């Protein structure tokens with residue numbers, strides 16, 4: 124392990140860098156696969172490169188990376204053509220075509236792999252690494268060839284980023300403004316096949332789709348911009364590549380692919396949980412914030428109706444007026460106290476501060492304005508508007524309030540003939 | 553005056569089944585033109601073949617008296633709203649700026665003049681405050697207006713719009729109609745696939761009635777007649793659709809020789 128971290132071995136350095144590059148390349152190309160909803164196609168291509176690799180080894184009798192790459196690209200592309208042909212020329216749907224092509228090519232690949240192993244060829248030892256990946260077994264020559272290929276792929280993506288984005292979003296429009304869509308699709312497919320063929324060096328055929336798609340899927344959670352999504356996915360791919368190399372050197376008996384996939388899945392899970400706005404945590408926090416706000420405003424409303432008779436109000440009075448939970452009420456009151464809206468006048472007895480009075484009037488005003496709006500403008504009967512107002516009073520913003528006031532021409536009474544409480548400054552905090 | 557669009561014996565099929573059959577018409581410049589016909593009558597296909605997105609089996613289309621490739625920058629195409637994935641990671645502004653994409657500027661960033669034109673188009677459809685939003689955070693009517701803004705940004709002379717009024721509320725409909733009227737005043741031609749027969753007289757001054765074959769093409773007053781509507785919407789096409797099925801079943805060519813009767 125120490126030799127990995129010190130990076131003293133130039134070979135380790137080179138392989139680690141190379142695998143990081145492969146990860147970035149696959150992740151960036153995978154972003155387009157992802158937004159074009161071609162994840163399954165990516166998986167099929169990954170499986171389809173196996174027979175190509177085996178064939179190239181059988182024909183050339185050696186494991187030169189250029190020949191392996193050539194073989195991989197040929198069968199990868201063939202699988203694409205097959206899928207296209209099946210979906211366009213038969214009644215089979217895309218998923219069936221993908222499944223059929225994937226199993227056909229992968230089955231063929233396994234067959235060839237077995238044949239090679241039984242032939243007892245001296246150099247075959249490395250080939251089965253293509254199934255689950257083995258970063259540490261890459262030679263310098265491998266790293267140079269695959270690294271340069273990835274750089275080429277990245278160059279193409281950066282040059283044509285705008286066109287690819289338009290193509291993925293709206294192909295007909297791209298076609299209509301005269302983009303060479305067929306050529307662009309051909310280029311995009313080719314770099315997908317290339318990055319799959321290089322990526323399997325790290326993760327292997329079986330789990331390659333994860334290196335292609337998972338970074339994009341995770342990145343999508345964090346941003347709504349294709350550019351930022353691509354950058355973020357590249358980052359995830361680099362981390363995955365580094366981790367893969369690390370595992371491969373420190374635990375030589377382990378296949379690299381599954382570890383990389385585990386790490387990527389962890390990143391995806393974290394994204395699902397923590398991403399702003401879309402993430403589960405963010406939504407949960409928002410909901411918690413909503414219910415805190417509702418509780419506080421409901422307490423203020425109870426104060427409003429109770430303070431008509433007396434100033435100091437006991438918790439028992441409140442509980443009688445409205446069915447709060449006892450602990451909820453206590454928590455809500457303490458929070459209102461911290462915000463300076465209520466103060467304790469005696470044990471378990473509270474009264475509104477001046478700002479608290481303004482705030483309580485605001486909530487009641489919103490409630491009554493909304494009731495009035497529903498009954499006057501939307502023609503709902505007066506006894507049907509209360510429940511909607513119970514929810515909306517917490518949501519309406521000062522701008523909406525202003526609109527309501529203008530639309531209703533500063534009304535005096537609500538539909539139940541209660542006065543609508545105004546302040547001099549209607550939009551007090 | 554040369555017609556702005558001329559289709560000549562246009563025949564188009566999907567999987568060998570003809571969906572447009574010998575469609576032949578010429579459209580004048582500077583009008584709001586409605587393409588009307590029942591579901592599946594080939595309206596979308598007609599727009600797509602005008603834009604070269606589907607290849608005709610026979611016949612040709614001429615635009616401004618020229619071929620499509622010569623006049624491409626003068627034409628703008630607004631696809632049906634459902635044709636794209638609105639969850640795609642792009643903002644409203646980015647979509648409108650796509651209207652400034654040209655073959656020539658694809659490898660560069662957009663110029664600031666281009667970006668101003670896009671911003672202006674967004675303003676025209678009243679969505680300037682939504683520029684930064686991701687496109688799924690818009691209502692259906694707003695999404696439709698984003699597409700129209702993209703078309704406006706193209707600054708074309710001929711606009712082909714596929715159902716811009718579908719799923720749009722009355723307010724958005726008025727806003728879009730207002731834009732169309734302004735475009736007509738600027739002597740642009742707008743071709744619109746439309747579904748609501750009630751509003752045809754109000755919106756258009758020329759219509760093309762379609763049901764696989766051309767039923768009528770002409771000024772609204774003379775073409776939008778009960779008789780033509782019955783032909784387009786009534787069930788009188790049973791023979792035509794039977795023959796279309798036969799063509800598909802027997803793998804029969806729609807023309808004896810596979811020729812393209814280009815001028």
Ligand SMILES: Nc1ncnc2c1ncn2[C@@H]1O[C@H](COP(=O)(O)OP(=O)(O)OP(=O)(O)O)[C@@H](O)[C@H]1O
Pocket residue numbers: 566567571589590591592593594595596597598
């Ligand atoms: N890609 C396609 N492959 C096969 N058939 C198609 C394809 N697109 C359309 N069709 C068929 O061609 C016919 C005409 O379709 P088109 O979309 O042009 O109709 P439309 O008039 O636009 O209908 P709508 O009012 O529903 O939009 C229909 O019968 C449809 O099923």
Ligand SMILES: [Mg+2]
Pocket residue numbers: 595596597632714
């Ligand atoms: Mg249509």
